[in-house]
Amino acid sequence: MASKGKVAVIGSGLVGQNWAMIFASVGYSVQLYDVSEDKISGALGKIKETLKTYSDKGILRGNLDWEKQSQLITGTLDLGECLKDAFYVQECVFEDIALKQKVFSDIDSLVSESTIMASSTSRIPPSVIFEKCKNRSNGLIVHPINPPYFIPLVEIIKSPWTSEEVTLKARTLMDEVGQKPVVANKEVLGFIVNRIQFAIFAECYRLIEDKVISPEDVETVMSEGLGMRYAFLGPWETAHLNAAGVEDYFKKFGPGVVDVLKTFGPNPTSLDGQAAQDIIEAINRKVPLGQLEERRKWRDNMLIALSQVKRQS
Amino acid sequence: MASKGKVAVIGSGLVGQNWAMIFASVGYSVQLYDVSEDKISGALGKIKETLKTYSDKGILRGNLDWEKQSQLITGTLDLGECLKDAFYVQECVFEDIALKQKVFSDIDSLVSESTIMASSTSRIPPSVIFEKCKNRSNGLIVHPINPPYFIPLVEIIKSPWTSEEVTLKARTLMDEVGQKPVVANKEVLGFIVNRIQFAIFAECYRLIEDKVISPEDVETVMSEGLGMRYAFLGPWETAHLNAAGVEDYFKKFGPGVVDVLKTFGPNPTSLDGQAAQDIIEAINRKVPLGQLEERRKWRDNMLIALSQVKRQS
Structure with a gap:
């Protein structure tokens, strides 16, 4: 079906599932990436079930019905496929510095020069995550609060290299999907x-x-x-x-x-x-x-x- | 009508009105004291109207209907009459040290040795308010949060002289009327x-x-x-x-x-x-x-x- 554009979500755990549902709620197509078929199919099954439950309870977000939202979300084991044509990447892997650096090194080598790269980390400084990326001006933290589908706050933390344009685009996107973004203009330990x-x-x-x-x-x-x-x-x-x-x-x-x-x-x-x-x-x-x-x-x-x-x- | 006992509320402003409604909600009779007939009749009118509104909206507290609750609340210009037979006094006059000291000096001279004397102050230390009282072991802060009818927290602050028994009785009373009491065992600036x-x-x-x-x-x-x-x-x-x-x-x-x-x-x-x-x-x-x-x-x-x-x- 027609979508407004494509978002790549890296990591299919609870946070990744929440991000996928939030982006799909306003009509973005979402491709979830993970390292095993089991994880992907488990996540897609869980998402479908959750969207149906939310619909039944009258707490589904957005104007599309739950089946259309569910259809907007797919999965893949191929990082290149996941990132292809994505204008925005939301990473949600484990809170491990080396892992996040590796994931963004891979992403950085595959995306276009205009793709926004966002990490869901709650505590790893953006400079540590994005320093080595050639597109580091496109990198920033977009940290949601658990459970993101019902707590709208996201904190956007700029690294020393993040461009104003990317920060503004991330903030606008978060507004558009119904979250409540705030921006830290400087990197501070612990974020806000x-x-x-x-x-x-x-x-x-x-x-x-x-x-x-x-x-x-x-x-x-x-x-x-x-x-x-x-x-x-x-x-x-x-x-x-x-x-x-x-x-x-x-x-x-x-x-x-x-x-x-x-x-x-x-x-x-x-x-x-x-x-x-x-x-x-x-x-x-x-x-x-x-x-x-x-x-x-x-x-x-x-x-x-x-x-x-x-x-x- | 029959009541569970009498509470004296000193000061008929918004906080006093809230206290009156809270005590009456579980069947205590409440006598409001203030310095002018206008204030008293204004407060009693406001309480009656508020209780009816809460009843209409289905948010009235307690098991008694709103008219019974309203009947439990009376007013007086005579401090002695207000305090007569009251087992508990809740003061809610303006946040002024000299005024609170004067009010409790008057109360102290009129109450029995077992009457609990509570101040609603949000910031005046209990030692400052109760130091000169002969019944100072019966004095403590019972500070509500605005609006008290819907925010249950009350902070109980002991002075250096407040007895354990009085503290426990105040805590138990707050539990009974449906508030959520916490106790500061020491006087600290700013309370909790x-x-x-x-x-x-x-x-x-x-x-x-x-x-x-x-x-x-x-x-x-x-x-x-x-x-x-x-x-x-x-x-x-x-x-x-x-x-x-x-x-x-x-x-x-x-x-x-x-x-x-x-x-x-x-x-x-x-x-x-x-x-x-x-x-x-x-x-x-x-x-x-x-x-x-x-x-x-x-x-x-x-x-x-x-x-x-x-x-x-």
Whole structure:
């Protein structure tokens, strides 16, 4: 069937499957590459089943019916075939530096000079991945958040060589497929999502270490309080609405914020002390390891329901 | 009508009205105190209207119908009458140290030795508020999050003198009325919610100051990514589900977290630099000051929808 253009997805695991469904949802044809027939056929079967389930539940993305979306997604064991005519490549192999470098070295030798090369890595710096590529100005990180079909954020991280044009094209493509892109103009360790996540870890770890609050209660502070706002509002708009605007907030409360920040201890230099033990015990008690998979399903169902609430707003 | 006991709510503004509705939802009788007949009758009218609206929308809390809940709430201009027979006092006057001290000095002179005295303050340390009270072992902070009827978190902050028994009773009462209490065992500046919020502010402010990311994109990172998870999961359970448990997470990613934390700059020493200007401009563009009230209504509607999703889980 007719498509808007072709996207190559390298790696057919859960992240690759999600990317394939997201691109197909707006009419791109997607070819999935992997190293074994089993993986490819497994992934295509899983995608078909998932799209049908989403359709039945009324949570399918895009305007095409699930069968048309499914037909847009094919697989191959031939990297050259996968990349042929693709204007955009989304890599989602394991988080291993040498593997990512090898994969992009291969891709780089096969693609045209205009093909955008994106990695889904959550933490390997783009300069490390793309340094050796002859088309390194076309390379960048496009990192999705799990589960990408229902959490729209993607962080785009530029390497020192990534062109403005490629960055803008990647951002526009992400908007078009219904994700919510943000761009880091500089390479920073941890990217953006994890830096903010780790800032939270640091203060929560200190509060537990100092016996101010229990690990269980830290969880509640986020999941039954702060986090409920952050499902809809960023940190500054939260402040904006809690005062007569964020300018008023800074004026009235800025000095108080700074006073509190002055009382912060140094960041933890390891996460293996008594606080870590206390956290492990508390969280294992709440969700025993044998129930992880069940709890992940619950999380995904909650996120699906939340994304429906947000789409209807 | 018969009630389970009496709660005194001091101050009939929005927070006081929310507290009144929360206590009445499980059958406590509530007497609201304020300094003018206008304020009291205004608050009682608003409460009645709100309870009816919530009932019509199917979001009323508790098992009693809205009229019964409304009948449980009365008002008075007489502090002594308000406190008479109350086993628990929830103060919600303006955030002013001298005013809170005066109010609790008056309350302290009128209540029995067993009455729990709670302040709704978001930032005044409990030692400052309760130091001079003869019943200071009965005093503590019980800080709700806006809007309390739909965000269940309350943070309980002990002063150096608060008894274990009073802390436990306050925690149990909050559980009983359907809030989600957490306890800070020590007085810390900013309490818990704001310390975590300010840790987020600090890193986001730095990222904007360093031109890594725009203020608009920082908002998106939270509201379309991280924050969606935090609506249901605390920081450690998020890590638990993103690895084979949080112990596995600490083992595999702990050193990486620490490496990223090492690259954090110092905390901002003021919130009035160029980054603050950039934030103010971006957020005012997104939500002009004239639309603040409308946006707050949108926020509350989103939170209501989210709380329904969470209750059904």
